[in-house]
Amino acid sequence: AMDTDLSSQDRKDLDKFIKFFALKTVQVIVQARLGEKISTRSSSSPTGSDWFNLAIKDIPEVTHEAKKALAGQLPAVGRSMCVEISLKTSEGDSMELEIWCLEMNEKCDKEIKVSYTVYNRLSLLLKSLLAITRVTPAYRLSRKQGHEYVILYRIYFGEVQLSGLGEGFQTVRVGTVGTPVGTITLSCAYRINLAFMSTRQFERTPPIMGIIIDHFVDRPYPSSSPMHPCNYRAGEDNGAIYPSVEDSQEVCTTSFSTSPPSQCVFTVTKAHFQTPPPVVTDTLKVPVMGLAFSHQLSSSRLSYQPAALGVGSADMGYPVLFAGGLNAAHPHQLIGPGKEGGVPQIPSQPAHGTQADQERMCTPLDGVHYSAATPSSSEDTETVSNSSEGKCGSPHDLLETIFIQKVGAFVNKPINQVTMANLDIPFAMFAPKNVELEDNDPMVNPPDSPETESPLQGSLHSEGSSGSSTGNTHDDFVMIDFKPAFSKDDILPMDLGTFYREFQNPPQLSSLSIDIGAQSMAEDLDSLPEKLAVHEKNVKEFDAFVETLQ
């Protein structure tokens, strides 16, 4: 380290410049992916707080994340700051789009003046960054986000990981600035294989499901961010429901929201098939309200096929395992071929975790393991005993079906209207069609990730599958007992549990029924010309109103 040549003041200044340069870099990148046009004002009088003489706003959450990632360090050789931009569809599929890298190499420029030249060149580099962030493919994608997908960012510090970008990714160099301690390099590696993600494709398909913005979209200014309506369309094109909790197999991603970090939602686990991810510094967990029903270890995803395409072959992002050796004759079996159009049946035994499930299945004669079965609280207890008798195949016969049911926040659908019919899973026609949606709602019951212990000791089972003699689909899933974590013990009545039971089967919102939905859409379209005529008539009023706003 030959920085004895650098005065200590210069060194301090340089470190400060680099630190704030890194923070501003992150701001520019993230702001360029918000999907909005950015605009800041020039000010002829220096305000003293505008680093590098550029008006770049500081979104607090972003600064917070960046500082967390840097953890007091500065980019150095082998320690790069990376901002990963990825796209996440409303079905939960995600894809890395870009990695922006701020790196340092050893090439030093001793002669350069820190406080002057370096500073100005860093300013120039930020301007270049502003320009370049608008010309990579992700920019256009980010401008169109909201309906079918959102753009997410993640900051990490350490080794650059480009493997998630797919083959043939391209690199663009934003610029370099030599300093006495090394050369700062800013570049972007971006995926070019966006074939199936072309924006045009998104434009063609109708909006599937609104996205709950709070959890995913960056809302730097709570009052000014764009709000997308959560327009839920009932019926067959409703397979996609946006989970609020990341699939447990995803690499940890941060979502950015205006809510305090504790409410940000995201995964902790790392996908086993991915290359070792970089240091994960943003692991924010959902405060699980304790509704994690263990059968939720369903964690594979059913991918959504747009209604227009009809039921196609399931495109399972993750392995889906079915219980083997079980058939419809055993309604209480774990999973597997049920009847038409549905989801694999919920395991009929309570389970405490993936492991527990399997164990239980393999040792059916161990007796009843239901820790919380209190018959008094359930309306139907027959299945409890039945399941313990359930035949259990050999371990490798026993597979778990994992699935995530994605339900929107405002979904209130009677079970039989739910998308079961259109979920594309193997053997879908055999799966029971009656599934208690809310039980599978990841928002209500986030899937357990292997690392976390399910605090819940509740049990949930299915009364029967399609073979059920009762025509009452709503009763198929009955809670024996419900012990949400973090709630009081079972001596006292549980508010949460009561609430849950009471509101298990709320009536469907009339505005959300498909007929009405489709109808009103058609009506809306028809009435457009009239509406336009009316608006034209009132144009003066509108103009006056606009005037008052200016």
Add this chain to the structure above:
Amino acid sequence: LSRRTRRCAASGITPTMNCRAEVLEVSVEGRQVEEAMLAVLHTVLLHRSTGKFHYKKEGTYSIGTVGTQDVDCDFIDFAYVRVSSEELDRALRKAVGEFKDALRNSGSDGMGQISLEFYQKKKSRWPFSDECIPWELWTIKVNVVNLANEQERQICREKVGEKLCEKIINIVEVMNRHEYLPKMPTQSEVDNVFDTSLKDVQPYLYKISYQITDSLGTSVTTTMRRLIKDTLAL
């Protein structure tokens, strides 16, 4: 990008300077000319503008803040960032508008070029007029195409958008070379280096000029808004 080095010989007093020159070429539809030109010019000027200087007593100065904003193109699938300065935007739009009109009215095959030149002023004693010494010259060669139908236009929107992305990357590459930039001037010299007439930002002194060429490449109409005073005149 082709790169030519032009020597602008000065009077005996000042040393010879190299003026680096960059040439960009685009093919666009008539209605895309303005937006394409503005995108390129604004991107260059973004890099060649600073905040307003405020000189203080001891010879030091502070620099104002430059704001930026996104601009969406209407006729091209493209967006760019420009400096937040209405004055600057107006000046560029005026020049580009004239260029576009000249292109349209020239009756040529729709080829022309618009140049953005950065220069320094060198004050001379009477009777010699001030010299303008260019230090960077950007030339955008434009070829206007005519399209037959809507489908072609849609493709053109996208293609030109992609091309402009490439141009922005090229511009940024040049900027990153950190080649010659005028020294930061003292208060008395600031008007020789920067355009201090705008109220919110301070670009380097610049001139915009354009030429319309016929299909043979010779200059049919040379319309220069501001002439480059070549110091060779001496």
